[in-house]
Amino acid sequence: MKGFLVLEDGTLFAGEGFGAPAVRAGEVVFNTGMTGYQEVVTDPSYYGQIVVMTYPLIGNYGVTAGDGESRRPWIRGLVVKELCDRPSHWQAVGSLSDYLAGHRVPVLAGLDTRALTRHLRSHGTMRGVIATLKEGEVAGPEQVAAWLEMARSFRLDGAVRRVSTASAYRVPGHGPRVVAVDFGAKENILRELTARGCDVTVVPAWATAEEILALRPDGVVLTNGPGAPTDVPEAVEMVRGLLAHGRLPLFGICLGHQIAALALGASIYKLPYGHRGANHPVKELDTGRIHITSQNHGYAVAAESLPPEVAVTHVSLHDGTVEGLAHRRLPLFTVQFHPEACPGPQENRYLFDRFLALMARAAVSTRSA
Known part of the structure; x- marks a missing residue:
């Protein structure tokens, strides 16, 4: 043929x-x-x-x-x-x-x-x-x-709506309640969460902040997905609503990272040919450690557009683009790469442990407030 x-x-x-x-x-x-x-x-x-x-x-x-x-x-x-x-x-x-x-x-x-x-x-x-x-x-x-x-x-056009779950569903666990917003989530994100005992509810990409908060989550994961983050303005508004809560931990991955950046006031630009593969070196700025990462994205966050309260935590060693963010006051962090790998190296799974630790700290803070 x-x-x-x-x-x-x-x-x-x-x-x-x-x-x-x-x-x-x-x-x-x-x-x-x-x-x-x-x-x-x-x-x-x-x-x-x-x-x-x-x-x-x-x-x-x-x-x-x-x-x-x-x-x-x-x-x-x-x-x-x-x-x-x-x-x-x-x-x-x-x-x-x-x-x-x-x-x-x-x-x-x-x-x-x-x-x-x-x-x-x-x-x-x-x-x-x-x-x-x-x-x-x-x-x-x-x-x-x-x-x-x-x-x-x-x-x-409309890529996220075509790949997202049509309705919410639950993957039960005995630990913290996590809402995963499905922009096109890979199964291994859910596996990494449930392996740590999380009780996960997966909601569609068009879920509102009010609908998510009504589930009384201990934390929210903004998953990966296709296309440009500017194509899902309703998701940006949803994240803004969650940020207004002030104490809810958020973890963004890939497209979720970009959507969170837009919600924080940053801008996005398209890369010439994107990052796609299982061998992309990324530097963690706080520790100086170099991580080999799995990536799949065609857009990046413009570092100069970030507000002062948002810090860049990781950068690409290929082209210096932003690979991770953290809010200096709110319990939010994001990464452009895939910590769940599949395919790729497994050394970045520690980020799921960091998310669980963030939820635990937020729970203690809420109880003592």
């Missing part, structure tokens, strides 16, 4: 297509992770994106029953250099190509993905179309022109 990738600047890549014949438009981004492709394709933060994997061999350990970060893949397409269709792993329940084909996600193989990545690094993230054709079908100039127009007209 023939396959093609057309970028909005008119660049055309050809390769071998896998899965069901399909044509999908999306934002073309690259991920530098060597492993963790199943977690990537099932991460709701990748909604609307065509993901290019820079590591040359993808699919060699197949897919497993427990490695997904949600119930289905969210990517619009996958581009790899070499796709292994005969995986070898004792936990594998099938191949990556069969898994994606079952969800009608097109896969394009046989490209020089590192050359494609250099193109994206030079020209910035682009919109594009991935197309896998029926056997014997040929793509002529008119077809390619139609794909190019499709790419240029693609818009990533």
Whole structure:
């Protein structure tokens, strides 16, 4: 099966297509992770994106029953250099190509993905179309022109509403009550919370501050999710309402970090090609420690726009962008990277322990008030 990738600047890549014949438009981004492709394709933060994997061999350990970060893949397409269709792993329940084909996600193989990545690094993230054709079908100039127009007209609107839970649900525990606002939450965020005994209630992205406070939480987690934080102004207003409470601990992750920054009065800007991978070095300013982090985001907080009461706690060693914030007075801290990893290093899970400690201090303060 023939396959093609057309970028909005008119660049055309050809390769071998896998899965069901399909044509999908999306934002073309690259991920530098060597492993963790199943977690990537099932991460709701990748909604609307065509993901290019820079590591040359993808699919060699197949897919497993427990490695997904949600119930289905969210990517619009996958581009790899070499796709292994005969995986070898004792936990594998099938191949990556069969898994994606079952969800009608097109896969394009046989490209020089590192050359494609250099193109994206030079020209910035682009919109594009991935197309896998029926056997014997040929793509002529008119077809390619139609794909190019499709790419240029693609818009990533309403992404958070498409991936968020439609209604609230509870993951019971015996510890502190935590509300997780689902902007596109990865399952491992919930697993990290429940592993620490938290009684978690997951609410939709459009929940109001009043609805959240009515649940009487000990703390709130603002989760990851796709798209730009400016696309969910109602979430920014919700966070402002929670901040007005004054004593409720808040922990923001990725998109949640950006939404919290907007609520605090900061501004956001789009990165040329984003940070996506499991090997991004981040410096914690208080300790000087360097953490290797898992990341997936296309926007960043403008450090110069932060109010004086908000401190930068972490910075990227790649480009100096803001990777963490903490309020000097309110019980709020956020990180741009993924402390729950999956895929990626596990050294940043301590941030969940920090959140539990923050809730414990807030509880003591409330009782003594």
